[in-house]
Structures are given as structure tokens and as C-alpha cells.
Amino acid sequence: MSIGTSIFLSVIFMSIFYIITIYNKWKLIGKAFGGLIALSIIGGASYWVYLEYAARPQVLNSLRGIDLGITEVELTLAKGKPDYYYNAEEKYDHRKYLIYDEISITLNTNIAGVLEVDTICNRGNYTKVQGLSKGDPESKIIEKLGVPSNTSINKEGLIKLTSYPKWNTNFEIEKGVIKKICVTRTGVASYTKEYSDTKDPKDK
Known part of the structure; x- marks a missing residue:
């Protein structure tokens, strides 16, 4: 001054x-x-x-302005070309994954064979979903939403998915904190290859 x-x-x-x-x-x-x-x-x-x-728990049908159930072309018209994309590796898995800066989107085929948005995941640190955000401890999820109805642990036993179908929401958790939050039509998410105490001989 x-x-x-x-x-x-x-x-x-x-x-x-x-x-x-x-x-x-x-x-x-x-x-x-x-x-x-x-x-x-x-x-x-x-x-x-x-x-x-x-921040109250609620049934979610969209995330970051993208609605579940829209087609791939409706998605690209709204968001533009993704930063990159890839298809599922399994032969009979028709899912397609589109990655944008702030969200990742999974497309899956409907009865007519048309790809539609099935899951939307928040990749950023700042947007809250169900009043929760990336980096929050797992205990905060349970405190807010209760015990998950389904838990899936990846093959390596390092990351898990907890699902809340009542709210169409699931969380990817690593080292006890939220790594990613997703909104999905099924409300339940699981790894294609899950952890098992009994090892398959092929994995040796």
C-alpha cells in the first residue's frame, strides 16, 4: 500500500x-x-x-454431467474424443473403456448389442461423490453408508472394490483409502480375476 x-x-x-x-x-x-x-x-x-x-447418501444415475445408459456416440458428443481407450481382454467380454482427464467410463453392450455407459468413475481429487472423495479413509465410507453389500479383492490381494447397490455406488480402496469412486447401473463391481487363498497351478 x-x-x-x-x-x-x-x-x-x-x-x-x-x-x-x-x-x-x-x-x-x-x-x-x-x-x-x-x-x-x-x-x-x-x-x-x-x-x-x-452430501447425503442418494441413488446416483450420473456423474460429472454424464448419465448412465447413454450410448457411446451420445457420450463422445458430450465429452469429445477420449484421451485414450481400450477394449476388454477377455474373448466374450464386450466392454470398452474410455479415459478422460477427470473421469473413466466403462461401456457395455445392451440386449441389442449397442454399447452404453455402464459405469462412470471419478478420477479427480476434488469432486465429492456421496460426500466422499479420493483419499478419504475406508472407515469414513462405512460411517456414512454402512457395511458394503459386496467386496471384491483383486488377484494380487492389493486392491479391493466395495459395492453399495442401494446407491449405485462402489469404491476402489488401496492401502485403506479411497482410490476411485464409481457410479454404476448394477451397483455391484467385482474383479474379473479375484484373490483366492487357493492358488491355481497355472499361476505358479
């Missing part, structure tokens, strides 16, 4: 102080200040209630 600006602000402050003193308006100023504090408290409380309401 320059010296000139400081002098200007000082003059304004002294003028206001002088006017208030001359007209003896301190009581009025006190009431106005108290009113502002009350409004601030009410506004803050209202905002907190709104955040709690927005």
Missing part, C-alpha cells in the same frame, strides 16, 4: 469517526454491527445445512 493510499484511507476513517461522534450514533452503529454478526451466523449455519444435505 502506497503512502498516498494510506493517507486517503486514514482521512476517510477519521471523517466517518468524526461524523458518528458529532451525531452520537454509536448506539446505532452497535446495533448495525450486531445485526451483521447475527446475519453472518445465520448465513453460515444455512450454508452448513446445505452442505450436509448435498
Whole structure:
């Protein structure tokens, strides 16, 4: 702040102080200040209630503006060309995976053989889903949504998927924290190759 600006602000402050003193308006100023504090408290409380309401568990059918069930062309018209994509490796698995900067999307065929959005996963750190975000501990999921109806552990035994079909939501968890949050039509997710205590001889 320059010296000139400081002098200007000082003059304004002294003028206001002088006017208030001359007209003896301190009581009025006190009431106005108290009113502002009350409004601030009410506004803050209202905002907190709104955040709690927005973070409540709910059935999700979309994520980041993308709806479950839309076709591949509807998706690309809305989001543009993906950063990259790949197809499922299994012979009879028709799923296709599209990766964008902030989300990853799984397409699966419907009865007519048309690819539709089946699962949408949040890849960013900032968007909350069900009031939860990447990096939150697994305990926070259970605290908010309860015990998952299904748990799937990957073949290596390092990552697990917990599913909440009631809310069309599942979580990928690694080292005890959320790695990815997904919205899916089935509500249940599992790894194609899951962990087993009994090793297949082929895996040796």
C-alpha cells in the first residue's frame, strides 16, 4: 500500500469517526454491527445445512454431467474424443473403456448389442461423490453408508472394490483409502480375476 493510499484511507476513517461522534450514533452503529454478526451466523449455519444435505447418501444415475445408459456416440458428443481407450481382454467380454482427464467410463453392450455407459468413475481429487472423495479413509465410507453389500479383492490381494447397490455406488480402496469412486447401473463391481487363498497351478 502506497503512502498516498494510506493517507486517503486514514482521512476517510477519521471523517466517518468524526461524523458518528458529532451525531452520537454509536448506539446505532452497535446495533448495525450486531445485526451483521447475527446475519453472518445465520448465513453460515444455512450454508452448513446445505452442505450436509448435498452430501447425503442418494441413488446416483450420473456423474460429472454424464448419465448412465447413454450410448457411446451420445457420450463422445458430450465429452469429445477420449484421451485414450481400450477394449476388454477377455474373448466374450464386450466392454470398452474410455479415459478422460477427470473421469473413466466403462461401456457395455445392451440386449441389442449397442454399447452404453455402464459405469462412470471419478478420477479427480476434488469432486465429492456421496460426500466422499479420493483419499478419504475406508472407515469414513462405512460411517456414512454402512457395511458394503459386496467386496471384491483383486488377484494380487492389493486392491479391493466395495459395492453399495442401494446407491449405485462402489469404491476402489488401496492401502485403506479411497482410490476411485464409481457410479454404476448394477451397483455391484467385482474383479474379473479375484484373490483366492487357493492358488491355481497355472499361476505358479
